[in-house]
Amino acid sequence: MQRVLSIQSHVVRGKCGNASAAFPLELLGLEVDRLNTVQFSNHTGYGSWTGKMLETAEVASLLDGLRSKGWIQKYDVILSGYMRDKGICQVISDLVDEAGATWVCDPVLGDYPRGLYVPEELVAVHRDISCKKATVLTPNQFEAECLTGIKITDEKSAWECIEALHNLGPQKICITSTLMTEEDGKFMIGLVSDNETSIRGKIRMPVLTDRRCITKDNQNGFVHFTGTGDMFAACLCAHSASLPFHQAVGCAIYAVKATLEATLERCEGLNDLSKADLELNQIGARHKIMNSGSYDWTEFVKLI
Numbered sequence: 001m002q003r004v005l006s007i008q009s010h011v012v013r014g015k016c017g018n019a020s021a022a023f024p025l026e027l028l029g030l031e032v033d034r035l036n037t038v039q040f041s042n043h044t045g046y047g048s049w050t051g052k053m054l055e056t057a058e059v060a061s062l063l064d065g066l067r068s069k070g071w072i073q074k075y076d077v078i079l080s081g082y083m084r085d086k087g088i089c090q091v092i093s094d095l096v097d098e099a100g101a102t103w104v105c106d107p108v109l110g111d112y113p114r115g116l117y118v119p120e121e122l123v124a125v126h127r128d129i130s131c132k133k134a135t136v137l138t139p140n141q142f143e144a145e146c147l148t149g150i151k152i153t154d155e156k157s158a159w160e161c162i163e164a165l166h167n168l169g170p171q172k173i174c175i176t177s178t179l180m181t182e183e184d185g186k187f188m189i190g191l192v193s194d195n196e197t198s199i200r201g202k203i204r205m206p207v208l209t210d211r212r213c214i215t216k217d218n219q220n221g222f223v224h225f226t227g228t229g230d231m232f233a234a235c236l237c238a239h240s241a242s243l244p245f246h247q248a249v250g251c252a253i254y255a256v257k258a259t260l261e262a263t264l265e266r267c268e269g270l271n272d273l274s275k276a277d278l279e280l281n282q283i284g285a286r287h288k289i290m291n292s293g294s295y296d297w298t299e300f301v302k303l304i
Helices: 018-027 056-068 087-099 121-133 141-148 155-168 228-239 245-266 286-290
Strands: 003-011 031-040 051-053 077-080 102-105 172-175 187-194 199-206 301-303
Touching (some): 003 018, 003 087, 003 228, 018 031, 018 228, 031 056, 077 087, 087 102, 087 121, 102 228, 121 155, 141 155, 155 172, 155 187, 187 245, 228 245, 245 301
Parallel strands (some): 077 102
Antiparallel strands (some): 031 051, 172 187, 199 301
């Protein structure tokens, strides 16, 4: 059984960061240790929160405690996500070398339309440190553009962006979401590329809409969830232990999609949907998450 150290944010209430990643990792059979770079009462989308962010020295101190017990070498995988202190990236990079572990890096920088939600200096840090050491990189479109300087406007430019990311270091890349869609917005497009096997594919993720989410600025009723990227990276991390990368991507997407559908099912009968209503219902989807490794990955990933 593989053991993963998940280094990312945490919230007391809700599902994002480790609160979104740890449970699926365990459902999929991994032993999970959590190191929280942020400890907040709730995610920042609520507008107000309490808590604190860990600085590099505090993260290093926690790792020293693990090191003193001889546990660092027990890690097969390091999964990283949200952080705000630039020094933490170097600590993780050194940790990967020390443990001899695989690094699955979700380079959390921001998203459209919000933009950056970490200090701007983290862009260069992820480009110069994380990308050089990580085996797997899972940026969204905004993050991929920040890391490469290449604007994604169509599939051609998206593949150019992925090639630039490969040149920075990572062998396996999945751009988890883009602004590109197909069939009048019914499917969101992502991309997967594995330089170790030369396999590439296009991801087609069904877009979930709900009439209760329709506003002047969201006329299609697109449902805005939080923590989906964290959950996807976790499921991909778990499935990659036993499946080829492109298949693991498809199975991870199924686990996330099943969770989003379970979340909306929990909201049946409500007149309006709040941020609290849309916290990921991983409990409701637990059986599908557990069995996601046997799902037909070709529903979501089309090889090219």
